[in-house]
Amino acid sequence: MTRKTVRIAMNGVTGRMGHRQHLVRSILALREQGGLELADGTRLWPEPVLVGRREPALRELAGRYGLERWSTDLDAVLADPATDIYFDAQVTSAREEALRKAVAAGKHVYAEKPSATSFEAALGLARLARDAGVKHGVVQDKLFLPGLRKLSRLIDSGFFGQILSVRGEFGYWVFEGDWQEAQRPSWNYRTADGGGIVVDMFPHWEYVLHELFGRVRSVQALAVTHIPQRWDERGKPYDATADDAAYGIFELDGGAVAQINSSWTVRVHRDELVEFQVDGTHGSAVAGLRTCRLQHRSGTPKPVWNPDLPVTHSFRDQWQEVPDNEEFDNGFKTQWELFLRHVYEDGPYRWDLLAGARGVQLAELGLRSSAEGRRVDVPEIAL
Ligand SMILES: NC(=O)c1ccc[n+]([C@@H]2O[C@H](COP(=O)([O-])OP(=O)(O)OC[C@H]3O[C@@H](n4cnc5c(N)ncnc54)[C@H](O)[C@@H]3O)[C@@H](O)[C@H]2O)c1
Numbered sequence: 001m002t003r004k005t006v007r008i009a010m011n012g013v014t015g016r017m018g019h020r021q022h023l024v025r026s027i028l029a030l031r032e033q034g035g036l037e038l039a040d041g042t043r044l045w046p047e048p049v050l051v052g053r054r055e056p057a058l059r060e061l062a063g064r065y066g067l068e069r070w071s072t073d074l075d076a077v078l079a080d081p082a083t084d085i086y087f088d089a090q091v092t093s094a095r096e097e098a099l100r101k102a103v104a105a106g107k108h109v110y111a112e113k114p115s116a117t118s119f120e121a122a123l124g125l126a127r128l129a130r131d132a133g134v135k136h137g138v139v140q141d142k143l144f145l146p147g148l149r150k151l152s153r154l155i156d157s158g159f160f161g162q163i164l165s166v167r168g169e170f171g172y173w174v175f176e177g178d179w180q181e182a183q184r185p186s187w188n189y190r191t192a193d194g195g196g197i198v199v200d201m202f203p204h205w206e207y208v209l210h211e212l213f214g215r216v217r218s219v220q221a222l223a224v225t226h227i228p229q230r231w232d233e234r235g236k237p238y239d240a241t242a243d244d245a246a247y248g249i250f251e252l253d254g255g256a257v258a259q260i261n262s263s264w265t266v267r268v269h270r271d272e273l274v275e276f277q278v279d280g281t282h283g284s285a286v287a288g289l290r291t292c293r294l295q296h297r298s299g300t301p302k303p304v305w306n307p308d309l310p311v312t313h314s315f316r317d318q319w320q321e322v323p324d325n326e327e328f329d330n331g332f333k334t335q336w337e338l339f340l341r342h343v344y345e346d347g348p349y350r351w352d353l354l355a356g357a358r359g360v361q362l363a364e365l366g367l368r369s370s371a372e373g374r375r376v377d378v379p380e381i382a383l
Helices: 016-032 055-065 074-079 092-104 119-132 146-157 197-212 331-345 353-372
Strands: 003-011 043-051 085-088 108-111 136-138 163-171 216-224 229-231 237-239 245-252 257-263 274-280 283-287 292-296
Touching: 003 016, 003 074, 003 331, 016 043, 016 055, 016 331, 043 055, 043 074, 043 331, 074 092, 085 092, 092 108, 092 119, 108 331, 108 353, 119 353, 136 331, 136 353, 146 197, 146 274, 146 283, 146 292, 163 197, 197 216, 197 245, 197 257, 197 353, 216 353, 245 353
Parallel strands: 003 043, 003 085, 085 108, 108 136, 163 257
Antiparallel strands: 163 274, 216 245, 229 237, 245 257, 274 283, 283 292
């Protein structure tokens, strides 16, 4: 068995996503399982180089996980021929410049979403990577969640008949930061720093809708800032300039209509932090992060509207749980494995910078729809 070391420059690993999901739950988890075995028997051994702005934080992180390489000098890491892949989980506003440098240095690139802060920049990155001939990918983790994989399985089985509509409910209460610390970084609530729930969540909704139900043809959104003042990591008040809730309607190829609420100003009265209800002519399902429940037309009760009578049964109990039937690994790790196979085995991979640009496009058009108070068409894009 041959072992091939793959050196991955990981930028933004001191952040929430970079640290937990990408470094620990993906790359270190891959090492724990002995690397990634390719079809020809070669084992890929990922070797992270932690990249960031603060040397002490990187040193501490490297020490904690027994890693040997870290650097605050991105240019030097990219200039090093031993670096194979550049990964970016920095704040969104810092991503484009770093990805451009990495592509210019001939590295394969993999990045968190959104891939850039504007559609023009995101499409530009996709073209740049294509012209440079490097492999590229953008995180689309929700597709690999157990709940959505079960939903996808139902779609493939023809369970729904014709899909009519999708109702998505995403969100939870993000504390303002005064009397209880906020559980998300403050840059998310400042437009100038790349924040806003539309920019954050519409890229996810684009690929979820596109892959499962059909390309988004038009968007109508209302983006609002419900809470105009918040308190940052140092306890200082700041103006929350970015939208913290968005109410969107999306028309899809194939005729289904999706309606998704995204909010950091909602208290959860749901089973999971995101849920999608899909209604079709033959059946319906509600999928969350992990679970999926269904109701077939043959088991659909016949509710009769009568507010004078109390409801004597539980509507929720009339749904059936979709079984796991397989082991679901962490979604971020699954996508990392597919990306590494794409780079080293030329395996199929469609979650690339062009797909990432579609997400940014939907966010941009969603914000335009909100600002102009109208429905906006979403043109198909090509490189
Ligand atoms: N896929 C997902 O589900 C998901 C979820 C949350 C966030 N994200 C994306 O991941 C990225 C990081 O988000 P996060 O929540 O981990 O953020 P975070 O604030 O926790 O981490 C940001 C990282 O970027 C670094 N950084 C570089 N330049 C910076 C600057 N000028 N100011 C502040 N930090 C800077 C920080 O040191 C840190 O390592 C964002 O692009 C976000 O959209 C994706």
